[in-house]
Amino acid sequence: MTATLPPLTYGSFTTDEATQVKLYEDLLRPRLIEEKMLKQLRQGIISKWFSGIGQEAISVGCAAALNDDEYMFTMHRNLGVFTTRNVPLERLFAQWQGKPGGFTQGRDRSFHFGSQEHKIVGMISHLGPQMSLAAGVALRHKLMKEPKVSLAFTGDGGTSQGEFHEALNTAAVWKLPVLFVVENNGWGLSTPVSEQYACENLADRGVGYGMRSLVIDGNNVLEVYETVRQLAEEMRTNPEPVLLECRTFRVRGHEEASGVKYVPKDQIEAWTARDPLSNFATHLKEKGLLTGAKEKALTKKIKAEIDAGLKAAAAMPDTEGDVARELGDIYAPSTSTAPAAAPATPATRNPQPATVKRMIDAISDGLREGMRAHPDLVLMGQDIADYGGVFKITDGFMDEFGADRVRNTPLCESAIIGIGQGLSIAGGKAMVEMQFGDFVTCGFNQIVNNLAKLHYRWQQSADVTVRLPVGGGVGAGPYHSQTMEAWFTSVPGLKIVYPSSPADAKGLLLAALADPNPVLYFEHKALYRSLSGEVPAGNYHTEIGKAAVTRPGSALSIITYGMGVHWALKAVEATGIDAEILDLRSLAPLDYDAISATVKKTNRALILHEASLTGGFGGELAAWVGEYCFEDLDAPVRRLAALDTPVPFAAALEADYMPEGRLVGAMEELVAY
Known part of the structure; x- marks a missing residue:
C-alpha cells in the first residue's frame, strides 16, 4: 500500500438512486455509533472498542447486497452488518456494556455473539474458524436445494491461518455457495501486509483452490454492493465458492488502546482522503440526491436513535451473578424421543430382544439407525463413503443414504468440524468421524472454542457428534493408539461418552446423535472385533450421564x-x-x-x-x-x-x-x- 492512491469514483455503477440514498444512511449510522462509542470508551462505559471507521463500505455493501435470510459471519469491524440488518441498538449497546439485555447475557463482549433472528454469527478471537462455519451453512443450503448463499468475513491476517486454507479447499471441492470476503486493511494488529504474505493479491490464492476470485475497492460502497449482489445472484443458481478481496485501510488502531504510532502518517492521510462516507456524500450531492439540509436531518435522526438506544440500555439492570443459571446454560436442553434400554441387572446389562453383535457392528448399526431417525443427519469423514471407512463402519452407507449425506472429506479436520457446526446453525445435524482419534488435535480449536462454548455464549446449540477411534493394544504406535479423553474433560460444554459394551456402544451413539449438544464419542479400536454381546434391535438410547x-x-x-x-x-x-x-x-x-x-x-x-x-x-x-x-x-x-x-x-x-x-x-x- 502506498501513499499515492486513486480517488474514489462512482460514475460507472448502475445502482438506482433510492438505493444509493439508502446506502448512504447505512454508512452514516455505524459511523455515528462509532463516534459515540469512542466517547463511551473514554468514559469507561464500555471496556474495549475495535474501530471500523473508514471500512464501513465493505460491511454495509455486503449486508445490503444479500437477502436478509442469508447468514453472515462477522469480524471485529463489521458493525455495518448489524446496523444494516436492523439489529436493535439498545441490544447492541447492552451487549457492549456486558448487560443481560445483550446477546450473551454478559458472557462475552464486543461482536463475539450471534443472532439467529438476524442471521448473523459473530467471531471467536481465533479469527479463522468462522469461515468453516459459513461453509457449513452453505452446505446445508445446497443439500436442501435452497437458492441461498452464506458470507464470511476475514482479515488479511486471518488468511495466514490454516483454517482459511482448509475452509477454501473444502468449499471448492464441494462447490459450496459461500462468499469469502477478505477485508485487506493493511495491518494485522501492528504487522504490515508486507510481513504477512508474499503474493501480490490475497485473491490470487483462490486460483490455487480452483475458485473464482477477484479484487475490488473496499472503500467504494457501490462497487462492493454491486459486486456482491451480482456474485450472490450467480451463486444461488450455480453453487460455488468465491474469494473476494476488498482493499481498504485501518486508519485507527487494531483496538483503541493500541494506537497507530506504527502506521506511517502519509498512509493514514492518503486513506483518510478516500473515506467511504465523505466521498459518497460528495457524490450524492453532485447528483442532487443529497443536500446539506438532508444530511443534517439524517444525522440528527440517527443521533436521536443512538441516544434512545443508550437510554434504553442504561435502564437495563446490570448483570448479576447466578451460579445455578451459569451452570444450567452450559448445555442446550435435550429431550430423548427414543426408548431407553431396559434397566441393567446383575445377570444381564442388555435388554431383550437382542442379537449378538461385535462392537464394531453395534456402532455401525447405531449409526445406520441414527441416519434413518434423523433425515437431516450428515456423516463426514475421510474415506467413509465408497470405501466405508478404514474400519468399514460405514460400509454400504452410501448406497442406502447417498453421497450427499455420507461425505468423503479432504484431510481438513478443523474445517470439517466447523462445517458440521455450520450445518447445525442452519438447522442440520452432523457426525464427524476422526479417522483415528489422535487426529483430533488438528481440529482442537473448533471443538474447545466453538462447539463447546456456543450454547453458553449465545444459546446456539452445536448439534455435532465427533467419533474418535482410540486406544492401544493393537501395535499401532504413538500416533494411532492414544486415548485422549482428558484433553477434553476440562472443557465445559462438551458431552463425552466412552462405551465398553456393544449394547452401550449403540445406545450411547444413538443418544449422542439425538442430543443437540456437541458429543465426543470414544470407541476403542481393540474392542471392535474382539468383543461381542447382545445388542437390542431398533432405535434406543442409553442415557448420557449415567454409569x-x-x-x-x-x-x-x-x-x-x-x-x-x-x-x-x-x-x-x-x-x-x-x-x-x-x-x-x-x-x-x-x-x-x-x-x-x-x-x-x-x-x-x-x-x-x-x-x-x-x-x-x-x-x-x-x-x-x-x-x-x-x-x-x-x-x-x-x-x-x-x-x-x-x-x-x-x-x-x-x-x-x-x-x-x-x-x-x-x-x-x-x-x-
Whole structure:
C-alpha cells in the first residue's frame, strides 16, 4: 500500500438512486455509533472498542447486497452488518456494556455473539474458524436445494491461518455457495501486509483452490454492493465458492488502546482522503440526491436513535451473578424421543430382544439407525463413503443414504468440524468421524472454542457428534493408539461418552446423535472385533450421564470405563476378589451419585484408565472421591493408569506401558490395606 492512491469514483455503477440514498444512511449510522462509542470508551462505559471507521463500505455493501435470510459471519469491524440488518441498538449497546439485555447475557463482549433472528454469527478471537462455519451453512443450503448463499468475513491476517486454507479447499471441492470476503486493511494488529504474505493479491490464492476470485475497492460502497449482489445472484443458481478481496485501510488502531504510532502518517492521510462516507456524500450531492439540509436531518435522526438506544440500555439492570443459571446454560436442553434400554441387572446389562453383535457392528448399526431417525443427519469423514471407512463402519452407507449425506472429506479436520457446526446453525445435524482419534488435535480449536462454548455464549446449540477411534493394544504406535479423553474433560460444554459394551456402544451413539449438544464419542479400536454381546434391535438410547454397575461386589470398587472394564473383569476372575466394577460410560456429564454409591458400599476405590497417569481423568475422579467420600473410605484412593510415556509400538514395550499387568497387584494391595 502506498501513499499515492486513486480517488474514489462512482460514475460507472448502475445502482438506482433510492438505493444509493439508502446506502448512504447505512454508512452514516455505524459511523455515528462509532463516534459515540469512542466517547463511551473514554468514559469507561464500555471496556474495549475495535474501530471500523473508514471500512464501513465493505460491511454495509455486503449486508445490503444479500437477502436478509442469508447468514453472515462477522469480524471485529463489521458493525455495518448489524446496523444494516436492523439489529436493535439498545441490544447492541447492552451487549457492549456486558448487560443481560445483550446477546450473551454478559458472557462475552464486543461482536463475539450471534443472532439467529438476524442471521448473523459473530467471531471467536481465533479469527479463522468462522469461515468453516459459513461453509457449513452453505452446505446445508445446497443439500436442501435452497437458492441461498452464506458470507464470511476475514482479515488479511486471518488468511495466514490454516483454517482459511482448509475452509477454501473444502468449499471448492464441494462447490459450496459461500462468499469469502477478505477485508485487506493493511495491518494485522501492528504487522504490515508486507510481513504477512508474499503474493501480490490475497485473491490470487483462490486460483490455487480452483475458485473464482477477484479484487475490488473496499472503500467504494457501490462497487462492493454491486459486486456482491451480482456474485450472490450467480451463486444461488450455480453453487460455488468465491474469494473476494476488498482493499481498504485501518486508519485507527487494531483496538483503541493500541494506537497507530506504527502506521506511517502519509498512509493514514492518503486513506483518510478516500473515506467511504465523505466521498459518497460528495457524490450524492453532485447528483442532487443529497443536500446539506438532508444530511443534517439524517444525522440528527440517527443521533436521536443512538441516544434512545443508550437510554434504553442504561435502564437495563446490570448483570448479576447466578451460579445455578451459569451452570444450567452450559448445555442446550435435550429431550430423548427414543426408548431407553431396559434397566441393567446383575445377570444381564442388555435388554431383550437382542442379537449378538461385535462392537464394531453395534456402532455401525447405531449409526445406520441414527441416519434413518434423523433425515437431516450428515456423516463426514475421510474415506467413509465408497470405501466405508478404514474400519468399514460405514460400509454400504452410501448406497442406502447417498453421497450427499455420507461425505468423503479432504484431510481438513478443523474445517470439517466447523462445517458440521455450520450445518447445525442452519438447522442440520452432523457426525464427524476422526479417522483415528489422535487426529483430533488438528481440529482442537473448533471443538474447545466453538462447539463447546456456543450454547453458553449465545444459546446456539452445536448439534455435532465427533467419533474418535482410540486406544492401544493393537501395535499401532504413538500416533494411532492414544486415548485422549482428558484433553477434553476440562472443557465445559462438551458431552463425552466412552462405551465398553456393544449394547452401550449403540445406545450411547444413538443418544449422542439425538442430543443437540456437541458429543465426543470414544470407541476403542481393540474392542471392535474382539468383543461381542447382545445388542437390542431398533432405535434406543442409553442415557448420557449415567454409569452402570457391570459387576456387583463388596471388597473394593473399580471405577473405570472403556477397555478398563474388561481388564477389571479379567482381574476379578483371576483373583477371586469380590470387586464391584463401575463402568462410568459418560465422562461428561459424570454420574457422581453412582460413584458415591459404590464407594459407600465397598469403602475402597481403585480408579483405572488406559491413558497416562499424570494429567489423566483419574486424577479428577480421585480428587472428587477424596473430597466428597472421605468418611466412607477405609483406604487411600488408588489410581492405576498407563506409564507417562507416549504409546510405544513394540508389543513388549506396549505391554509395559498399559496398566493391565499391574492391576492384580493394585487390587490385592488395596484389599489388604
